[in-house]
Amino acid sequence: MKIVRYPERKDWKSLLERPHIDVSELNGVVKSILEDVRENGDDAVWRYEMKFDGVSLDALSVTEQEIDNAVKVVDAGLKEAIELAHSNIEKFHMAQQMSENRVETSPGVCCWQKGVAIQKVGLYIPGGTAPLFSTVLMLATPAKIAGCEEIVLCTPPDKNGNVNPAILVAAKTAGVNKIYKIGGVQAIGAMAYGTETVPKVYKIFGPGNRFVMAAKQHVSLSDVAIDMPAGPSEVCVIADESSNAEFVAADLLSQAEHGADSQVLLISTSEAMAEQVSMEIERQLELLPRRDIAVQSLENSLCIVAHDSSEAMDISNTYAPEHLVIATEDYEQLAEKVINAGSVFLGKYACESAGDYASGTNHTLPTHGYAMAYNGVNLDSYIRKITFQHITPEGVMSIGRAVELMAENEHLDAHKNAMTVRMRNIENK
Template structure:
């Protein structure tokens, strides 16, 4: 990790840069696969599964018998952990239900909203080097609470054509409607366009590699909504002299092991703490099975020494991290100053892993600085707000003349007339 000491404003911009991914070459590949899936449906998906996932499939759909089999392959301890996580995720997201209120904006004019679930949603769950069954819980649980009628899940199979059993157990626990063996770009295309087997959905959720992200962005231009733009995973840790260096190092490495393009950032007011964390990172890194991946990610990562806690928070807000961990003695005070972050973890014991799995909050979050404008996945992600209004004759009297004047000023005569005919009707 490169160390910056009391960086200048110019260096701040450098610190906040993410690893650059040149996706110009893969865009053409992604477009070709998407067009092929749109044209040939299941046949194309199966061919790409054989080519990319090395799985020969007679059918894309996962059967109930396969899910039953998966139940027997997952330990009772892990099933209990999945149920615990699901219960906490359900409790947190159920509390986000929208309660609309009728507002009389002026006499005779009543306006209100109601929340309506998106009818069909698609969930993409990676299944490669790290099969993310926890993401099934994070995405399907709020979809079920929201009332989505069809929850479609796509995930790549292994070479034997089997889906990771923990993914299937999590899907059954969270209430997924249909599961399909499809990964990568072909899965995104199948859910965006619909095939003979895979239903077309209205919004696609879920993480993935750069091909999946490019596919989501391409289909979002005209076919289907997506949860958010996304890049590689990241964490920022704010640590003062009271922080636990072992904990901080573990938090940094837990994010670094996601992928070689992940990034971690440590900001501290203590040079001694930065050195302690560097030493701990080296020690813990050597114990990790995914050491090579984490080591590559650390090459994209930085430690920054600043003078005050205010500077720590200012730099964090400029970086707008996906995950923000605040390990300082005044973490509550600093939490009040957070402006840009996906999810925030306070104190020595709130590790990011808690939010990734079982505390109840959602781990599908904006990356690459998008926390300046996007929220993480929540119950509203699966809903639309539909607006209603009712005008009485008195409402026409109250706002009618203003509507006529404003429409006339915008030179929209038909708009003006729609109100004028009503004004004339109540005069008679």
């Protein structure tokens, strides 16, 4: 990992650039597949499953028998872990439920908002080199709490036409039973447009490769909402002389192994710690089965040595990381200075992996600097806030003249008249 010592503020932007993601060359392919799925439904999906996942399927839907079989083959310890994670995720998201507060803004004018679940949501779960059964819990649990009527899950099958058993166990645990053996762009198209088998949804959630991300962005232009724009996974760790170099290196590598285009950033207020972490990374790398992927990721990564913790936080906020680990002695003080981050992990024992799996927070987070404007998936992601108002005759008279004047000065006479006729009616009684 390259170490950069005390860079000037003017150089931060260039130092903190992510690997460039150019999806322009993908767009033609992605649009072609999506249009095919829109026009030809299941037939197109069958063909692309054979082409891209290399499998000839008997059916797109996962059966109850397949789910029951998965429950039997998944190790009991893993099932217990999935249940523990689900319980914690459920507790955290249950606490986000909104109470209905009615406000009298003027005498006789009562306003409030009501949370209404999105009726139909689609969840995309990658199933390739890393079958993300944890993401099933992260996406389906708040959807169930929100009260979404229809939860559709798409995930690619293996060469034998089977879905990873842990994905099916996680889906069963979270209460999802509409599961389809569809991967990639064709899965996004099936959920966005609907096919003979797959219901059309109103919002699509979930991570994926560049093709999936490009497909989500394309369908979001006119057909369906998506959770957020996203890029490769990333972590920023802030360390000082008190940090544990072994822990810090492990946190950095936990993200580096995600993919060759992932990025990790260490910001240290101690040169000695930066050197220790660098050596520790080399030691731990040799033990990783996904070493080659992590090595490629580390080529996109660096360590910045900062003058002090205040500067370290400024650099982090400029970067706006998906995951931020504050592994310093003064983590409580630094936590108050966090402005841009997806999810924050405080203290030496709060590893990023805890949030990825079982602490309860959601691991579907904004990447690639989008944490400056987006938050991660939460209960509100599945809910629309609808505003209501009730106005009595007293309320009409308390705000009526203001409404008339404002409408008149915007030259919207019909708007003015809608209030005028009511005021006249009340005055004539």
